[in-house]
Amino acid sequence: MLFSTVLFGLMAVVIRLASKTQHPFEIAFFRNLFGLLFTLPLLFKHGPGLLKTSKLPLYLLRCAIGTVGMLAGFWAIVHLPLAQAVAISYSTPLFVTIGAVWVLGETVRARRWAAVLIGFIGVIILLHPDADTFTGASLVALLAAVMSASVAISIKFLTRTESPDAIVVFTTALWVPMSLVPALLFWQTPSGITWLWLLLAGLFGTVAHMCWTRALQLGDASILTPISFMQVLVVGVFGWWLFDESVDRYTLIGALIIFGSNLYLAHREITRAKPAVTDPEIFSDTLQR
Template structure:
């Protein structure tokens, strides 16, 4: 991998986080006025159409996508992602973008913690220590016992857990299924599941909010396209640390657009969580490099 490719991959990842932060802001706006399930359903309809278009152009096309090696796991991971999206949007409405994303940044730590039981990977004492430190950061953000604790504060943590499990299952099915196949199942199964749920919560929307919905759908497609490109031009270990920029962008939107508050404990806790997450990513990269040299 050349330095130019690494730089392009980093820029693409930062652009991805900006687009996803915009998507989160629009989701917060729409879900504040309409039912969450309806908003996510319409978003997934567009996402499924985008996925189908990509599948038709991929090697093997639709025929290969409909014959995965792990159909059950593909279905489970797709349902996990759509559930995570719904839960996270609910968190945006009740907690705001700042606190939701501050807690959600713990998902790389959950990936590290769950990689042993799910993938059979060995997690050393250094990464376990970082995981422990990271969850101290989560407690700093949530402040249980300091004030009246709201159960809503656990919503983004539940979303982080589901997203971590989704990511690990994605890595597992990659042993037998290509990325286009996994992407196809993510979009289509998610769209079917949300349609079954969302149609019961349909509400009329204003013309202005339909315009915001169109922008939301476009940001979803653009964000996934940028993410795919980032991983195509650079190694995941190079670009993944820059995914934390989404916390920055989402917090700026929350503070400026929705007039949310940024509390000292959230800044300190988020800094602890991000630092621990970056350490686990670095340790994973070190282990991968050692394994490559040992071949």
């Protein structure tokens, strides 16, 4: 999880570096294109049978939502301080909890609703409610979080019949053409060191996702969640070092509130799951879902 956290942070950094010459939508396309190349070993490992599925419509819906979320997320990384953009993205579990009630019919009791409400107070603080500091880019980052939550809900459906490796390969493959269309509207052929930043974005993003999935298979989400929040620290340091950014009080206070809310939600989820699942392999699969 620590390795995944650092790599996701580095991906945000190289996205910002690439944005000096490329539009965020174009960066998203190349991240998916190079990411697909790095997922090919999964296809070689499992063979063509990995691509057999009866859930193609759900894959298409999941990837369409994911594409919107990715484009919004990349745009926010380029137009917001890195630490603020990443901190807002951690509001995703709050929206997942709401979606789990509406879409999956899960039962959420008073204490979890209280944690969600407290988390949204942190989100409001992160959005910089002061008229002098508020920026529309914060709403774009929030849109990315909502779309990511929708993707998480769709993955819960897919993992009932699909393997994690199949989801990774299908998702990345569909993201390439879906992200190409908006990229063409702002196309400018990369050159020089920009190619390196785009390649690293694909590499960091793909390996980070694989490490994150593996971490959830090996350990409790309540233990891993605090580690994942170190991404805010990683991008904060690089933002200060490379882009002369600073972490203001809104970002710090809002991130800490969201962190506490997510930590409680993760703890409650594990507490709820443990009595019902005793087989270690089944429990690991439940965590991954």
